[in-house]
Amino acid sequence: MIERIAILGTGLLGTSVGLALRAAGYRGPITGWNRSPDGAHTALTMGAIDSIASDPIQAAKDSQLTLLSVPIYATLDLMEQLSPVLGPDQLVTDVGSTKGQITAAAGRLFNSQDRAAFLPGHPMAGKERGGADLGDANLFRGAVWLFTDDPAWERSASASALVADWRRWVVAIGSRTIDIDPMRHDKLVAWVSHLPQFVATALSALLEDEVGEAPELKDVGGRALREMTRLGSSPYSMWRDIALTNTDAVEAALFALEQRLAYIRENLRTPELRDEFERANNFRRE
Amino acid sequence: MIERIAILGTGLLGTSVGLALRAAGYRGPITGWNRSPDGAHTALTMGAIDSIASDPIQAAKDSQLTLLSVPIYATLDLMEQLSPVLGPDQLVTDVGSTKGQITAAAGRLFNSQDRAAFLPGHPMAGKERGGADLGDANLFRGAVWLFTDDPAWERSASASALVADWRRWVVAIGSRTIDIDPMRHDKLVAWVSHLPQFVATALSALLEDEVGEAPELKDVGGRALREMTRLGSSPYSMWRDIALTNTDAVEAALFALEQRLAYIRENLRTPELRDEFERANNFRRE
Numbered sequence: 393m394i395e396r397i398a399i400l401g402t403g404l405l406g407t408s409v410g411l412a413l414r415a416a417g418y419r420g421p422i423t424g425w426n427r428s429p430d431g432a433h434t435a436l437t438m439g440a441i442d443s444i445a446s447d448p449i450q451a452a453k454d455s456q457l458t459l460l461s462v463p464i465y466a467t468l469d470l471m472e473q474l475s476p477v478l479g480p481d482q483l484v485t486d487v488g489s490t491k492g493q494i495t496a497a498a499g500r501l502f503n504s505q506d507r508a509a510f511l512p513g514h515p516m517a518g519k520e521r522g523g524a525d526l527g528d529a530n531l532f533r534g535a536v537w538l539f540t541d542d543p544a545w546e547r548s549a550s551a552s553a554l555v556a557d558w559r560r561w562v563v564a565i566g567s568r569t570i571d572i573d574p575m576r577h578d579k580l581v582a583w584v585s586h587l588p589q590f591v592a593t594a595l596s597a598l599l600e601d602e603v604g605e606a607p608e609l610k611d612v613g614g615r616a617l618r619e620m621t622r623l624g625s626s627p628y629s630m631w632r633d634i635a636l637t638n639t640d641a642v643e644a645a646l647f648a649l650e651q652r653l654a655y656i657r658e659n660l661r662t663p664e665l666r667d668e669f670e671r672a673n674n675f676r677r678e
Numbered sequence: 679m680i681e682r683i684a685i686l687g688t689g690l691l692g693t694s695v696g697l698a699l700r701a702a703g704y705r706g707p708i709t710g711w712n713r714s715p716d717g718a719h720t721a722l723t724m725g726a727i728d729s730i731a732s733d734p735i736q737a738a739k740d741s742q743l744t745l746l747s748v749p750i751y752a753t754l755d756l757m758e759q760l761s762p763v764l765g766p767d768q769l770v771t772d773v774g775s776t777k778g779q780i781t782a783a784a785g786r787l788f789n790s791q792d793r794a795a796f797l798p799g800h801p802m803a804g805k806e807r808g809g810a811d812l813g814d815a816n817l818f819r820g821a822v823w824l825f826t827d828d829p830a831w832e833r834s835a836s837a838s839a840l841v842a843d844w845r846r847w848v849v850a851i852g853s854r855t856i857d858i859d860p861m862r863h864d865k866l867v868a869w870v871s872h873l874p875q876f877v878a879t880a881l882s883a884l885l886e887d888e889v890g891e892a893p894e895l896k897d898v899g900g901r902a903l904r905e906m907t908r909l910g911s912s913p914y915s916m917w918r919d920i921a922l923t924n925t926d927a928v929e930a931a932l933f934a935l936e937q938r939l940a941y942i943r944e945n946l947r948t949p950e951l952r953d954e955f956e957r958a959n960n961f962r963r964e
Contacts (some may be wrong), residue, residue, distance in 0.1 A: 584899035591906065592940050595935060603866070653936050660922070660925050666918070671886045673913065
C-alpha cells in the first residue's frame with residue numbers, strides 16, 4: 393500500500409491534496425517539490441508536505457506514489473523524465489485538465505509489466521486563482537475526480553495494487569470517481585469547464601472595456617455579475633496549456649455558444665425566447 | 679412623512695421591501711395587492727404586509743406611498759390608471775428593470791404641481807427565481823438602488839418631501855442610491871445585468887442540448903459551472919418585458935459578446951489570448 397508520497401508541484405491542487413490526505417488519515421511521509429521554492433515553503437508551513445525536495449526526479453524515485461500537480465506541458469515533460477527511472481512497484485498520477493495527450497503518453501511511457509503505472513486523473517475542483525496559500529483540505533469534498541485509465545494496459549500486480557489504493561484515497565478525501573475515455577473526457581470538459589471559463593473571461597474583458605473606467609458602476613451588477621465574472625480572475629498561466637491541448641473541442645464549444653447568443657439576439661421579441669428560457673430552466677432542474 | 683404604504687405586487691421584490699421596511703423600523707400600515715391572491719397571502723403570513731387589498735387603485739388612493747413591484751408593462755398600465763386618481767400629497771415609485779419608458783411615462787403622467795410624484799427606481803437586487811416565499815429583509819443590504827429622477831420635474835412641496843423620505847428609507851434598508859439618466863441606465867444595465875442573464879440562459883440552454891441527457895455529467899462542472907448557469911433558472915416571465923423594453927441595448931451587448939467569443943476562439947493558440955485574460959483580470963481587480 394502507499395506509504396511514501398511525492399507531490400511535484402505544490403500549487404493550489406498539490407497543496408490541497410497533501411492537506412486532504414493528512415485530514416483523511418494518511419500517516420506516511422509526503423515530500424514536496426515546487427518550481428518556485430516559495431510555494432514549497434508555504435505548503436510545508438501549512439502541513440501539506442513534511443519535507444521539501446530539491447530534485448523532483450529523485451523525490452519520485454524515493455516514493456511509491458508520485459502526484460504530478462503542475463501544468464499540462466510540465467506534466468508531459470516530467471513523464472518523459474520519470475519513465476526510465478521508475479519501476480513496476482511505483483505509481484505516478486496527475487491532475488491535468490486535459491487528458492488526451494497525457495493518456496497517450498501514459499500508454500507509451502508507463503503501464504507495462506516492467507514499468508511504473510501511470511493513472512491519468514483530473515479532479516473537477518479548483519479556485520479562480522492558484523497558489524499554495526489557497527490550499528484547502530476540503531477542496532475535493534463533493535467533487536468529481538475523473539480517471540481516463542485504459543483497461544488494455546497490462547500493469548504489474550504491485551502497480552495495480554497501488555492504483556487501487558490511490559483510488560481509495562481519492563474517495564477518502566471526499567471525491568466521487570468517474571472513469572471515462574480520454575477523448576470523451578476532453579470533449580466533455582470543453583463543454584462543462586473550459587467553455588464556462590472562456591465565457592467568463594470574454595464577459596469580464598468586454599465589461600472592462602465598457603464600464604471599467606467607472607468602478608462604481610461595477611457594483612451595480614450585484615451578485616449576479618460577480619458570479620458570472622468570478623472566473624475572470626483566473627490567470628492566463630492556468631489556462632494556456634488547456635487552450636493549446638484541447639483547441640478543437642474548445643473552438644467547437646465557443647462557436648456553438650456564439651450561435652446561441654446570436655439566436656437569442658435575433659429573438660428578443662419573438663416566442664422563441666420563451667423556448668430558450670425553458671431549455672435553460674430544464675438544465676438547472678434536478 | 680410616509681405613514682401609509684401600498685405595495686402593488688407582492689412578489690420577491692415587493693415582499694422583500696415590506697420585510698426590510700419593518701426591520702428598519704417603519705411602523706405605519708402596509709397594505710399589499712397581488713394579481714394572484716396566493717402571493718399576497720404569503721406576504722401577509724410573512725409579515726411583509728399587514729392587510730391584503732382587493733383593489734390596487736383604491737389601495738393607492740388610501741396611501742401616501744405606493745410601490746409598484748410588478749413587471750414593466752404592468753407598471754406602465756398601473757401608472758395610467760393611478761395618474762388621474764392620485765394627488766400632490768402622494769408618491770408612487772417602482773422597481774422596474776428598465777427605466778426609459780417608465781421615466782417617460784412618469785414625466786407625462788406625474789410630477790407636476792397638481793399631480794402625484796413618481797420616482798422611478800431600480801434596486802439592483804434579486805434572485806434567480808421570484809415569489810413572495812423567497813422574500814428577504816436583507817435582500818437590499820449592500821445593493822445599489824438606482825433612481826432615474828428628472829431634475830426638471832416640478833413637484834409640489836409635499837410630494838418633494840415624500841420623495842426625500844422614500845430615499846431615506848431606501849438607505850435605511852441597506853442600499854446605496856445612485857442617480858442616473860434613464861437612457862444611460864438602460865445602456866448600463868444592458869451590460870452589467872441583462873447581458874449576464876442572457877449569457878447564462880444561452881449557456882444553460884446549450885448545455886441542456888449537449889449534456890442534458892447525462893445528468894451525472896452536470897456534476898463534473900462543479901462550482902464554476904453551477905455559478906455560471908445559476909441565472910439559467912430565471913423564468914421567461916421575469917425577462918420578457920426587459921427583452922421588449924431594452925431591445926436595442928441588449929442586442930448591442932449580445933453582439934459585442936459574440937464578437938469577443940469569436941476573438942478568443944480564433945486566438946486560442948496566439949499571445950492575444952494572454953491579453954484577453956489580462957483585460958478580464960483587470961475587471962476583477964478592485
